[in-house]
Amino acid sequence: MKNQKNIIEVEGLWKKFGSFAANKDLTFQVKAGEIFGFLGANGAGKTTAIKILCGLWKPTSGKVKVSGFDVYTETNKIKTNIGYMSQKFSLYEDLTPVENIRFYGGIYGLGKKVIRDRTEEALQNLKLENVANSPVKSLPLGWKQKLSFTVAMVHKPKIVFLDEPTGGVDPITRRQFWNMIYEAANRGVTIFVTTHYMDEAEYCDRVSIMADGEIKALDTPANLKLQFNAETMNDVFLKLARNG
């Protein structure tokens, strides 16, 4: 929490599909430079909320601002200011790491020189120089995941959305991945992350827990454990899920 400015502001957000409400009256703020954990069981409405924050879907009602831009009218400005990494890692398997970085840099309108510099930087940081020109499908999952994160950050967004970024990856790689997240947060990037691993929830600055389309709790992990009289975040989650 390097400064107290809100970079995401959501107030009274509703999203309905016919008679079914996927998001019910969500209100929360995310501060610039914060690691914000967005937790909830499958089907709790996380994905819907993320799609709205990314400018893919319009809310049914409510006020939503991302990086100071309105999701109803300024989705294009939002899109240039955010990065997105999906749980499938979203790399082109038949392209090399270099080509993937160049492609994503290109669709964000970066210049040739900028792309070249950032590609070099990324390959060094990830120690991928040796495989820079072999197709992504030959890389181990952990490397793909790091590359995917780097690609999501290639245009230096203010906010990056990570949708279950650590699925199917071993604990050591997960730990390394979280180190990358911390580094990005230290540079002032806001991290909006969903996860099913409760130990990862402990790494977040603040955590919100959703159930049935509503936010049931939102605070720092320490405060949440105090509030629900629980030993771990896992217990907090189970208590909330049981009530819901």
Add this chain to the structure above:
Amino acid sequence: MKQFIGLLRKEFYHIFRDYRTLLILFGMPVVQLLIFGFALTNDIKNAPIAILDHSKDELSRQLTQKILSSGYFILVENLESEDAIEASFKKGNIKQVLILEQGFASKIERDGSASLQILADASDPNIARILTNYIMGIVNDFQNELMKDTKLPVEITPEVKMLYNTELKSVFMFVPGVITVLLLLISAMMTSISIAREKEMGTMEVLLVSPLRPIQIIIGKVLPYVILAFTLAVVILLLGYFVFDVPVRGSVVLLLVYSIIYIVLALSLGIFISSVVNSQQVAMLISMAALMLPTIMLSGFIFPVENMPWPLQWMSYIIPAKWFIIIIRGVMLKAIGVGLLWKETLILFVMIAFFIGLSVKKFKIRLE
């Protein structure tokens, strides 16, 4: 624009890295054309026949000589009497027997008419019909020569006249047909698969989150296949021209323009398919079942639509290939211009508008 070029470059990487698919794409038309052109050809060469010449005079010998030197027939045996005919057929190695009546030459000299009987093995009616046509053509020719020499009227055999394809070359039908089927397959199947792949891999989400507009994404995905399909059409035309002497009698420019219109139609069909499905397998299955079979069976490529029962005829109206095949045959073989093809052209455009409209609607519902 720069973003868009990046998108195109990426798509070409996909195409060229997947060299197996590329090989199939370009190998398939070549192999198909060669098979259709040479092996499956309806042209019959060296058909075994027998001749029963009752008169054995100058004229009858000239006629049989002319028939045998045409290259279509090979003489297996000279029969001596009618009794030998059935045995000869039953051995199964001849397709036809020609019978020239007694006193062939003298009858022509005296009455100006003589008869030639053709017995055909109709267990394969298609071959029988074709061989009969060949012989009638040759006899007709022979008769004309006689009239020129003798300046006497000579009996007129039923005249069979073949328009546009005087030699009954079936490759004239196959080249337009192969183009029609392949352009549709490649354009519709390849685009639907490649868009479905982006959905399956989750990269479509990332593209949608990026500042690219949906229309840029779609055009970026589709344009490389327009280029690919167009190249293929040109390759098939060249192959037809140089290997099989299939001419383009009408305007080449018009033919290419029509090919592009048809490719766009096939692509809009592909986009529509991909807007309905979420996996590559389903996209492939739908393209195969819903596009390939009806296109081959009902477009008039192999089987004439006019001979089908009316429910199938009605079905053929909604098949894009049926209309394109009329256009492409018209332009290539009959040298027709837009004036006579306005109805087919209009239908192609209506179909394009229909499928694109439908896809846009589906797309909007998903973004809702």
